Amino acid sequence: MKKLTIFTPTYNRAYCLHTCYESLIKQTTKEFIWLIIDDGSTDNTEEIVKQWKQENIIEIRYHWQENQGMHGAHNTAYELIDTELNVCIDSDDFMPENAVETILSFWNKHGSDKVSGIIGLDSDSTGKLIGSMLPSDLKTSSLFNLYHKLGVTGDKKLVYRTELTRNYPYPIFEDERYVGLAYKYYKLDRDYEMLLMNEVLCCVEYLPDGSSMNMLSQYRKNPRGWAFYRKELMKLPFVSQSFKFRQAIHYVSSNLLIKNYSFLKETPSKFLTTLAIPFGILLSFYVQQKTKSVI
DSSP: OOOEEEEEEESSOTTTHHHHHHHHHTOSOOOEEEEEEEOSOOSSHHHHHHHHHHHTSSEEEEEEOOOOOHHHHHHHHHHHOOSSEEEEOOTTOBOOTTHHHHHHHHHHHHOOTTEEEEEEEEEETTSOBSSOOOOTTOSEEOHHHHHHTSOOOSOEEEEEEHHHHTSSOOOOOTTOOOOOTHHHHHHHHTTOEEEEEEEEEEEEOOOTTSGGGOHHHHHHHOHHHHHHHHHHHHTOTTOOHHHHHHHHHHHHHHHHHTTOTTHHHHOSOHHHHHHHHHHHHHHHHHHHHHTGGGO
């Protein structure tokens, strides 16, 4: 039985999805499943995937759903995946030819139920590392500690045990399409560390229509999702007060955008949220001024 599922959320990305496919058929081992979650595409994604399935080079599974946003596609993927491990490769990204073999051999050697998975590296499309390397003197760490205590920077590729990623499903808010994916990752951080592997597993291409390139727009269009995300981050037991205060500012701002004036009753930290109100008002005003054209 195959041990790894590579899943790809996609929405009207037929024009670039072939780059991901071409990298997968070149993998040095084909012992994986490619699960495509089509999040409501209206282009010819389904037809292209049918052609690839007929080529029968790798095992491909395809699932279409009404558009829910990236987090909704992740929810669906975690429900469908039946392999021990999974990793998300976005529709505009691709994997080095030895990435699957690297993941599987590393997990076979070091993996256990005492860790939640593997943290690997991302590079850009030219092979230049994104951010910093992982600490060479550590075998395991939580994702939060890497970024907020050990000074690691840049996107990293996360390989998780599937039984764990089914925990903490992302909420779906009506007429919204965004909840921060790190919500689930930081929740898992409370109970597990991850194995560290200084190998590039994914080559990232940031396209103009990608969510990471349109963050202010996402902020304005999805205030309930952002308010939920910031509220959950304030609940984390292992974070500093300064970190919680920054989340409180964004929590206030997002609630003001939806005119939810009962946010003080709902916050997990009334004191910090009260202090954050003036800053949250300013941030809310800034977001509204910068995003007039998207509403």
